[in-house]
Amino acid sequence: MTQVLELDHVSKQFRSGGLFSNRIVHAVRDVSFTLDDDNPEVFAIVGQSGSGKSTLANMILGSEEPSSGTIRVHGEDMSNKRSNKERIAFMSRVQPIFQNPFEAFNPLTRIDSYLFATARRFRKAKNRKEEEAIADEAMQQVGLSIAEVRGRYSHELSGGQLQRIAVARALIPKPDLIVADEPVSMVDASLRMSIVNLFRDLRDRLGVTIIYITHDLATAYYIADRLIIMKSGEVVEQGDAREVLDNPQHPYSLALKNAVLPPDPERAHEVIALD
């Protein structure tokens, strides 16, 4: 069995409070998990603000180095990959979706040009016709088309549409892992369900593994196959999402569940829509 991603005792410390401060923040402590290649899943990383979720995401995306431990993508240790060619090969396999779709797209740049540039960079599109075909294929995967955004700018589109376009852009390199950091928290509540459903759909149709990072147990319960719950940088609970959330063992998971999930968690989707 091969692994899309393997975290092996990964930790990250930051020095906080300036150059001469000795205060150390343990943002991530000794986190290990694996995501198998032949079993695409939605894997949720759940925790409240400051629990270390984004630091973990940044390390998986290669934008932060672990202080200790190893991250392997398809068995390769990412910390050795330094050349531009190696970076592009890595990025084509692991793609990010960020929290704020309005920040992901420059207001002065046409939306379609982002998709075309990604098609040139990652799929070697040689002319506009090839760029259009690749961009349209990705847009169709998220229920849109290139015709709908041609010549338009980010302020002309809703947060929900922009987040779908961000997903389309992430699909262009044909990744096998998408790391989505709080992807619905800035999207209108009425559109959240359609975005979380899209992740499940991509898992099933394209076999993409999704790391879904959230503070929101309701969406995690609704879409995740497995999850880890983080507190102060540590994994306090992990396993099958339904099993963990139906019967949390750690007091923190229990408190989190009582705070956000309805008494009947099968109705989690109602909370997501009404939030």
Ligand SMILES: Nc1ncnc2c1ncn2[C@@H]1O[C@H](COP(=O)(O)OP(=O)(O)OP(=O)(O)O)[C@@H](O)[C@H]1O
């Ligand atoms: N570059 C940094 N320098 C110093 N401390 C940092 C840095 N990045 C994160 N931290 C600290 O590490 C801890 C974990 O932060 P992180 O952003 O990973 O948490 P989070 O769960 O993603 O929270 P949020 O949802 O608010 O982003 C916090 O105490 C944070 O202040």
